[in-house]
Amino acid sequence: MSEVENQPSVLIVTGMHRSGTSLTAAFLQAIGVDLGDKLLQENYGNPKGYFEDIDFVELQRSILKACCRAGETGFPEWGWTESELLHRQQIETYREQAERLVECRQNHAGIWGWKDPRTCLLLDFWNQIIPEGRYLFVYRSPWDVADSILRLNIPFFNERPDSALRAWKFYNRHLLDFYQRHSHKCLLVSLNALLESPSKILELVRVKLKMPVRFSGDNEREIKDTLNSIYDPKLLRGLPVSHPLIQLLHVSSPGYFELLSQLEGAADLPSGFFRDFPQRDDWQLERLSLLLHRETIKASLNPDSPQFLSLVSGCASKYQSYPSPESALDELRQARRQLADFWLATAGDNLKNAWISYAGKAHQMLVACGVRDEQLSYAEELFAGELSAQVAKGFDAPQAIQYLLAAMLYRRADELPLQCDRISVPQWLVNDLLAFMFSFPTYFKEVGEVERYCTYMQRLVDLIHSRFLSNPNSPVWRRVALVFADTVNFVPLYFSTNNLKNIYTQRGDMLELILKAGGHQIEWVFAERPAGRTKIRLGVLKANFAPISETFTTVPVFEYLDRNKFEIVLYVLNFTGEPVEKYCQSRADKLVQLPKDLRAQVEMIRGDDLDILFVGSIVTNAAQNIILLALHRLARVQATYFASPVTTGMRQMDYYISGSLTEPAQGAQEHYREKLVTVDGTGFCFNYSIQPEVAGIKPDRQSLGIPERAVAFISGANLLKIIPEVRETWAKIMAAVPDSVLVLYPFSPTWSSSYSRMPFVRKMRAILEKYGVESSRLILLEALPSRAQVKAVLKVADVYLDSYPYAGANSTADPLEVGMPVVVMDGNCLRARQGAALLRSLGLFDLIAGGEEEYIRLSVALGCNRELRSHWRERIVRRMQENPSFFDSRAYSAQIGAVLQNMA
Numbered sequence: 001m002s003e004v005e006n007q008p009s010v011l012i013v014t015g016m017h018r019s020g021t022s023l024t025a026a027f028l029q030a031i032g033v034d035l036g037d038k039l040l041q042e043n044y045g046n047p048k049g050y051f052e053d054i055d056f057v058e059l060q061r062s063i064l065k066a067c068c069r070a071g072e073t074g075f076p077e078w079g080w081t082e083s084e085l086l087h088r089q090q091i092e093t094y095r096e097q098a099e100r101l102v103e104c105r106q107n108h109a110g111i112w113g114w115k116d117p118r119t120c121l122l123l124d125f126w127n128q129i130i131p132e133g134r135y136l137f138v139y140r141s142p143w144d145v146a147d148s149i150l151r152l153n154i155p156f157f158n159e160r161p162d163s164a165l166r167a168w169k170f171y172n173r174h175l176l177d178f179y180q181r182h183s184h185k186c187l188l189v190s191l192n193a194l195l196e197s198p199s200k201i202l203e204l205v206r207v208k209l210k211m212p213v214r215f216s217g218d219n220e221r222e223i224k225d226t227l228n229s230i231y232d233p234k235l236l237r238g239l240p241v242s243h244p245l246i247q248l249l250h251v252s253s254p255g256y257f258e259l260l261s262q263l264e265g266a267a268d269l270p271s272g273f274f275r276d277f278p279q280r281d282d283w284q285l286e287r288l289s290l291l292l293h294r295e296t297i298k299a300s301l302n303p304d305s306p307q308f309l310s311l312v313s314g315c316a317s318k319y320q321s322y323p324s325p326e327s328a329l330d331e332l333r334q335a336r337r338q339l340a341d342f343w344l345a346t347a348g349d350n351l352k353n354a355w356i357s358y359a360g361k362a363h364q365m366l367v368a369c370g371v372r373d374e375q376l377s378y379a380e381e382l383f384a385g386e387l388s389a390q391v392a393k394g395f396d397a398p399q400a401i402q403y404l405l406a407a408m409l410y411r412r413a414d415e416l417p418l419q420c421d422r423i424s425v426p427q428w429l430v431n432d433l434l435a436f437m438f439s440f441p442t443y444f445k446e447v448g449e450v451e452r453y454c455t456y457m458q459r460l461v462d463l464i465h466s467r468f469l470s471n472p473n474s475p476v477w478r479r480v481a482l483v484f485a486d487t488v489n490f491v492p493l494y495f496s497t498n499n500l501k502n503i504y505t506q507r508g509d510m511l512e513l514i515l516k517a518g519g520h521q522i523e524w525v526f527a528e529r530p531a532g533r534t535k536i537r538l539g540v541l542k543a544n545f546a547p548i549s550e551t552f553t554t555v556p557v558f559e560y561l562d563r564n565k566f567e568i569v570l571y572v573l574n575f576t577g578e579p580v581e582k583y584c585q586s587r588a589d590k591l592v593q594l595p596k597d598l599r600a601q602v603e604m605i606r607g608d609d610l611d612i613l614f615v616g617s618i619v620t621n622a623a624q625n626i627i628l629l630a631l632h633r634l635a636r637v638q639a640t641y642f643a644s645p646v647t648t649g650m651r652q653m654d655y656y657i658s659g660s661l662t663e664p665a666q667g668a669q670e671h672y673r674e675k676l677v678t679v680d681g682t683g684f685c686f687n688y689s690i691q692p693e694v695a696g697i698k699p700d701r702q703s704l705g706i707p708e709r710a711v712a713f714i715s716g717a718n719l720l721k722i723i724p725e726v727r728e729t730w731a732k733i734m735a736a737v738p739d740s741v742l743v744l745y746p747f748s749p750t751w752s753s754s755y756s757r758m759p760f761v762r763k764m765r766a767i768l769e770k771y772g773v774e775s776s777r778l779i780l781l782e783a784l785p786s787r788a789q790v791k792a793v794l795k796v797a798d799v800y801l802d803s804y805p806y807a808g809a810n811s812t813a814d815p816l817e818v819g820m821p822v823v824v825m826d827g828n829c830l831r832a833r834q835g836a837a838l839l840r841s842l843g844l845f846d847l848i849a850g851g852e853e854e855y856i857r858l859s860v861a862l863g864c865n866r867e868l869r870s871h872w873r874e875r876i877v878r879r880m881q882e883n884p885s886f887f888d889s890r891a892y893s894a895q896i897g898a899v900l901q902n903m904a
Contacts, residue, residue: 008134014119015138016171018148020191025051025115026230031215034112053114060118066090079121080167120171123178134209135186142168142256144238190271195378199223242327303342304359312362316369332371340406352428373443373759384410392417395424413437414456438487443756447724454496465506489622494806504649524633535567536904539610542617544572545581547691549810554616556685560893583690610635611904620644637903642684645831647672659683661837681885682837685892693788711740711863716811717803719746735771737863745781794818799862807835821872823859825849842879
């Protein structure tokens with residue numbers, strides 16, 4: 001007999017009623033399993049269809065009714081009565097009829113079967129008739145099953161709602177008992193697991209049950225698309241794990257949790273419910289009862305009411321605490337869906353009043369709190385997909401504004417198919433829609449998302465640049481440009497591998513035109529440099545000289561310039577009074593605080609008749625005051641450096657100073673609007689000695705939560721730099737180095753005062769678990785208060801992992817200073833080559849990776865080989881003791897001095 005003939009061909013699908021067996025059956029039928037031709041018709045209880053063979057349903061219904069005690073309270077239709085007794089001897093009277101039914105179906109070529117929840121109670125009966133049969137058991141949480149049953153409005157369950165829970169237990173006890181005796185021929189899966197990973201179900205059917213299911217689309221996306229085409233999330237709603245009903249059942253009826261725990265423990269694909277379940281043993285019945293009542297009140301709140309706004313405000317406040325309770329996220333998800341449904345149900349004439357009232361305020365609060373950064377649940381993903389499909393129809397489609405408002409709650413503008421060049425919205429929405437379109441992501445969720453965002457921004461800037469520059473007097477495009485200038489932050493573009501010259505040039509042109517429209521004089525013609533001036537008059541412009549990274553890299557520019565050749569004027573927007581500021585003042589001829597008004601600032605700097613203005617502050621992020629200043633002609637020559645990690649795109653910026661090790665050998669100038677000038681080496685230098693290191697508490701492995709024998713990978717990359725591609729790479733490294741840990745301190749206040757912490761933490765843990773790495777191996781530290789503390793933490797770790805494609809400079813110098821092996825990835829432009837430049841300057845070429853595969857290989861080799869780590873530590877310590885060029889302020893000032901003399 002051939003192997004094919006030995007393969008089982010009967011697949012029986014069952015589980016408690018309302019557990020998702022119909023969806024499971026529909027999915028199986030879509031991938032090639034024949035569940036019969038004469039199927040039960042859909043109705044209000046299952047509008048997508050039951051996928052139940054009528055002959056099997058009628059047979060099993062008859063059997064169960066005959067087996068139930070006559071006249072006993074219950075629901076004999078499902079084989080459940082109060083006593084939960086079934087007269088098993090009655091079943092045998094139906095054997096011949098069952099065998100004939102099977103015989104009729106067995107003629108089918110390929111895999112056949114049936115689906116009926118009642119089969120749960122008749123498993124041994126069918127196993128005797130079809131011993132070669134295979135079973136797919138689906139289970140769902142008792143509260144979701146009960147909720148679904150009660151929505152059917154069946155009189156018996158309306159009068160005795162607890163019977164829905166008891167029937168769930170009755171069915172699942174039978175199912176689990178059979179599975180434990182015949183696990184080799186059964187699959188036990190949770191509904192949630194099916195929804196999340198349908199491809200795994202297909203794989204288990206093929207591998208464990210040895211059933212040759214033939215499906216044309218075998219990749220995960222096609223399989224999921226097949227499930228999505230038949231799945232309606234409105235029909236399978238689930239309560240969030242923090243819902244008071246679940247806690248109430250946990251306290252009052254623990255037996256349901258015990259059985260669910262047994263199902264989870266036995267399942268081939270469990271739901272992971274108990275991993276997320278917030279057990280609260282201190283809750284009393286009275287409190288839970290009132291919390292349950294509160295849920296009823298919340299569900300009935302009108303989203304356009306002060307009560308709903310207050311609810312959202314409280315949930316958002318709780319969610320933004322760190323770490324935030326899971327219940328806060330659940331509540332925000334519910335409120336978001338309530339508000340989305342409200343927008344969809346609101347007539348067009350009433351939208352304006354709702355938007356400018358409580359509903360609009362709640363909308364803005366939901367967006368601002370950061371819940372949109374969270375991974376969408378499967379049901380939310382489908383709902384958001386439906387909204388996106390409606391948005392794609394354009395602004396002339398019916399209810400276009402309603403769909404747009406609902407979609408804005410779930411996705412950023414760059415994630416929606418907005419027709420940006422054909423926007424047609426009411427005046428009351430224009431400014432808010434523009435702010436939505438220009439808002440920037442504070443966190444990226446998925447691989448490829450950075451490049452998609454960059455593409456979106458380039459298209460958007462292309463459009464605005466073209467329309468505004470060709471219609472500078474148009475009130476509409478001037479309004480758009482003003483909102484653009486006030487709103488857009490270009491920092492997320494740093495994390496792209498694209499050449500950003502074009503988009504920054506367009507940005508510079510638009511900002512300049514906006515200033516001109518406001519009456520600002522951008523151009524200025526300076527007279528020839530006075531013949532009697534013997535020194536180059538150099539101005540250094542910064543927001544301030546606070547003790548931050550930007551200051552420690554600007555100081556070496558002027559610190560040791562030859563004062564016989566340079567007159568140095570430092571300009572700041574505000575004084576700090578810090579010792580660092582006083583040191584800077586001592587290294588210049590004067591320190592000037594600029595007035596508050598932009599015109600007065602320009603006039604003051606121009607009045608000093610500078611030969612060169614060096615801009616030491618970042619001018620490539622958001623349109624802050626220092627950027628508006630730098631757009632003007634303020635000196636005969638204007639230059640900047642790597643504080644802005646990309647071209648400024650400003651017409652008045654003449655030079656960009658970089659380093660030979662930081663720029664690629666070919667095509668470097670293509671990334672800059674300015675003329676690129678390179679000095680030997682990295683092109684940047686740090687002087688931390690001007691800020692005395694304050695000794696703090698000396699951390700050790702125990703205080704940081706690092707196991708003594710673990711290999712500790714560590715990174716000080718900012719959260720924004722840890723894009724999805726980096727997270728995936730680090731997870732792969734940890735998976736390859738057993739017992740390793742990853743220590744991160746990504747919340748530096750230098751970058752931001754507010755981070756999407758919880759979405760980042762949840763996503764990071766999920767990615768680690770995807771690669772089989774326990775989430776406990778991720779150690780997150782709060783922002784470290786000083787550089788001394790940073791170095792103290794670094795000393796207890798083993799290997800430093802740099803970020804990419806936006807590499808570290810200051811953050812990568814820290815581990816080198818303590819002698820730690822550092823793994824970096826090379827790139828194609830300054831921001832991607834900073835880390836590699838540091839290592840090149842030390843001659844550490846073998847720690848520079850050309851791509852992800854090499855980056856992983858280097859990291860794993862270091863993680864697995866103590867001797868290799870020691871070798872690199874000794875080499876790094878030796879090179880760092882030789883006063884490397886990026887710590888040599890005197891040599892760097894001399895380099896910059898030579899460059900500035902050539903510019904003057």
